[in-house]
Amino acid sequence: MNPAVGVVALVVVSVATAVIGFYGLRISRTTGDFYVASRTVRPWWNASAIGGEYLSAASFLGVAGLILLSGTDALWFPVGYTAGYLMLLLFVAAPLRRSGAYTIPDFTEARLDSRAVRRVTSLVVVVVGWLYIVPQLHGAALTIRITTGLPPWVGSAAVVIVVCLTVVAGGMRSITFVQAFQYWLKLTALAVPVLFIVFTLAGNGTAAVAPAAVNPTAMAPAGAYQNVSLLVALLFGTLGLPHVLVRFYTNPDGSSARRTTLIVLGLLSVFYLFPTAYGLAGRMFAPELARSGRADAVVLLLPGQLIGGTAGDLLSALVVAGAFAAFLSTTSGLVVSLAGVISQDVLGGGIRGFRLAAVVSAIVPLGFAVTTDSMALAGSVGLVFAFTASTVCPVLLLGIWWRGLTDTGAIAGMVTGAVLCGGAMVCGAVLGAETPFWLAQPAAWTVPAAFAVMVFASRRTKDRIPKTMTRVMTRLHTPERPLVTER
Template identity: 70%
Template sequence: MNPVLGYVAIVAVTLATTLIGFFGLRVSRTTGDFYVASRTVKPWWNASAIGGEYLSAASFLGIAGLILLQGSDALWFPIGYTAGYLMLLLFVAAPLRRSGAYTIPDFTQARLESTTVRRITSALVIVIGWLYIVPQLQGAALTVRITTGLPSWVGAVAVAVIVGVVVAAGGMRSITFVQAFQFWLKLTAIGVPVVFILLFAWDAPPGDPTISFPTELAPSTPDAYLTISLLVALLFGTLGLPHVLVRFYTNPDGVAARSTTLIVLGLLSVFYIFPTILGLMGRVLAPELATADTADAVVLLLPGRLLPGALGDGLTALVIAGAFGAFLSTSSGLVVSLAGVISQEAFGGSVKGFRIAAVCSILVPLAVALVAEPGGLAGSVGLVFAFTASTLCPVLVLGIWWRGLTDRGAIAGMVAGGAACGLAIVAGRLIGPGVDLLSSLLAQPAAWTVPLSVLVMVGVSLGSKRRIPGSTDLFLRRLHVPERPAASR
């Protein structure tokens, strides 16, 4: 691969991101602009921005890599990622927008009238955001190393610097423009190579048939528990992702929030067709890429392998630009959500505090990404979904749909789910992969940690009914009574 292509693609997408972010800076003047873009983002624009931040390194690179290694067993990842938005549409999107909150901690405090619940929710949002940013920076490190030959740390540092500057400068309004652009860049960057490969390279000779897929990475017999637990993590984890939920606060009203979610479902369904096809092409035409070191890079390597010459070089440059856009857009959305929480908790919610918090939000995951051993991108993000599903998802769903939730129940459930899931993830990494039941329970804990969190939350709430806030009925009425669209008021 010509390293010049990598430099050109990365510089081009960086310049485009910076220029679009600068445009957003020019129209970002108020606190509302920085936190929720003054709640004026229309559904199509917001859906594109959500797609931009949601389609992360795991989606752009990791899914194709997993399909290369595991075949049809890995198809549950794109299915779960997309179906999670159906859950979001049914249970969370419109009521959350009607709450009038700026952040998830704002919502939990308003619902349960407890500063302790707010602090715990804030801590979980920060931890989840940091855990989610780390795979993005590791994906950037992988892309820069493979495409330019530079040390891995260069990619992680470059993304951290660009994201920190753009978010601190323009806030939510600026990032909305950036993420909407980057969704369409990513869709083009992964869709166009698929079309050209299907047209010109599908009849290419298959790879070396003597190469076998590593059994420790691609189990031949699917584990039913692992599949179910993965789906639980992806379906319910989407309901609690802070960088996704904060985007619904930018819609004018609940009707627009529902419309946004429907459009996102369509956009994601179209996008995930392409990494799936690339992963299957890799299994047939380039199985030699099925190693732990190169599987996540199959999207980057396949166009050059199958279409040598200027066409392959051009498509490779396009894919590199899309991959770098994925790291930038997802990291930007996460930093915006984290900066909003940290600013409100530590800096009084001012614009200056938001900017300081944005810088702080990217430095910690950068430090972790530089010292941590990278794992499979999709698998790492899947564990973040499991942690989110075990903590923030139950308190949001019960807070919206169950009058009986109390502050003590919410605290107990979030702590129990977070502790159980966190310990399982750590123990699973220490013990390593295996075929016994314990290894499966630790490798994908969502199937038991999510019910544990819900049961604890409900049980403790039932035992503390006197702590149900007096304003609960009024608050729930505001969440569930449909309002007229903003345009008709």
Template identity: 90%
Template structure:
């Protein structure tokens, strides 16, 4: 595509994000505005914002790339990403909102009456957030390099600068407006070009299905273990993502949190139709992208490859704008959630502390992004889901649904899950993709059950440490409240 057109698309998205973010500054005044938008976000707004921040680089670029590489095996990613929200609806959304907490560490401290649990949870949440931000910055680097020809680092730096400006300006209330806008931009940016592609390829008949379309890379299909482990990571990992969970604190009540989750399921189901279509089109008509190491760029390259001229440039620019919006919205949500944790636990919980924490939360992963090479985007994010499923998810599920959980059990389970899954991730990075055993490449199938088992076993061994406040907190979590506002 024309580099000038790509650059204009990026500038337009950046300016629109900044304008909407600064609009949020006008109505962000209190600490509650910065942390949870004063708990007044309506379901449709919140669902759009969740869609905006959840649909990351892995969803916008990585899913299509994996389908290009792996075919039907990669369909577990959109299925798992979407089905994870059904788990949220059934087990987490309403009780978590009723807890009245600002952050996940707030919840674990209140549930287990333990500052030690809070500190461990805070550390885990920060690690998860930073691990998740790094692939977003890698995706931005890839997009900048392909669409404009500028050095890759410009993309990572641009995302961090824009996110810091919008988060520091208005906190959660500001980011809610930004992310809701970015969901609909991302959906449009994928839907319009792929429909043009389908109509063009079907109407001209000038492009034949490539001979290598069945398996362009020659990779062996994934076995049952890999698929099961991936599904465990995605289903349970969604329950522990800090930037997703913090959005439920912004709903007025538990009823609104459940309704928000239902809407999100619909929005995600519609969205994932389009990356899947890109992956299948790339597999049929452009398998050379897989062999040349450009699988993650299939969404960016297909419109320009098959629709030439001005129309192709405009459609490519729209895709680039949507991709950049994906990096901005997910990184914004992560920075907001991490800033809430860091400022509460380290900087006193003030608005000024929140702003300083937001800058710290964005700069640290930028350093890691400079020091690491981009993996397949969806695959690297899948490992973050596995880590989250092995740490945050068990303490949330057991904290909400099991009265026997103790602070010692919660800490033991999180440490065990973190060490097992983190050790597998580190080992895989040293061994490389070719040398990593399948059970290390996909650790969730054994690290998640191990974390749950240790948490339960240690809690039973320390049952005298069940907090005296347990009954009161559990009653609050599971007693439905009336909606604050009658919704039509």
């Protein structure tokens, strides 16, 4: 690929993102605009924005890379990512919107009437957000290195700079426009090259090659335990992702939140057809990428390799633009959600506190990203889902649907899940290829453990069920009335 192609694509998508973000500044004036877009985002806009921020580096690059390595075994990833939204539709979307909260800690404090729960939830949300941002920056570093030859840190730094500018400019209102645009850019960037490849190679394809050797750090599922554990992580992890959940606070009401989720299911189902096609085409026409350890780059390299010439360069530029849209949209959603938490809990809220918190939320993971190496993108994001499923998800599900939850139980369950899953992640990082399978995919036992501890500790502390429980639960499950006072 011509290095100039990657540079031009990066510049174009960054400028487009900044322009759209600054347009949002014109209509972002209040605290509500910055935190939840004043709760006026309609379902189609919100669904496109959710698709923009949810389809991250793991979806754009990592899924195709895993399919290149592992074939149909890796299809559990797109299936799990999409099916997680069905869980959101059934159990979380409408009640969470009815809570009237700005952030997940807002919800847990109001539900359990406890500042201690709020502090623990805030800490967990920040950790989840930073863990999720790092793979996006690793993906940007990989893209820059592969397509331009520039130092990898340039890609990570470019993402952080553009995200900070757009988030600081207009908060959630601005990011909604940006992320909706980026979903459709990502879909186009994958679909158009695939169609060109199909038309160009129709009737000229070669026989499929034998599966390449699997990189053990790719965490491709192999066997019943791995499949079950991966599905647990993806299904339950989606319910606790802070950047996804905060978007439901932007809907006008609970029914809009449900419609948004239905639309998202459709958008995700269409999108994941294309990374799957890239992975299968890579197994057939570019198996050397797996053998050389460049499986995550198959989406970036395949159009230029199979099409060639000027058309190949143009298609490669489109793919690179889509890849950076993926990094930018997911990172911006995470930074918005983290800025809301940090600004309210540490900086006293307000627009100035939000902007400062946004910068902090982006700079910290940048430091981690430039000093660490990436594992396979889909695998690393899968571990973040496992951590989220073991911490945020239990307190949300039980908080919405179980009247017996107490603050002591919530804290005990979140701490248990964080220690168990976090410990498994640390062991995996230290042991590498020698990691036992039950530590490499920990969700199958860390998620049930977190739920069990939360229920057990709550039953042992029934006297701590808040007096406001009945009123709060009624508001969660009946037509709209805000639980938390608007700021």
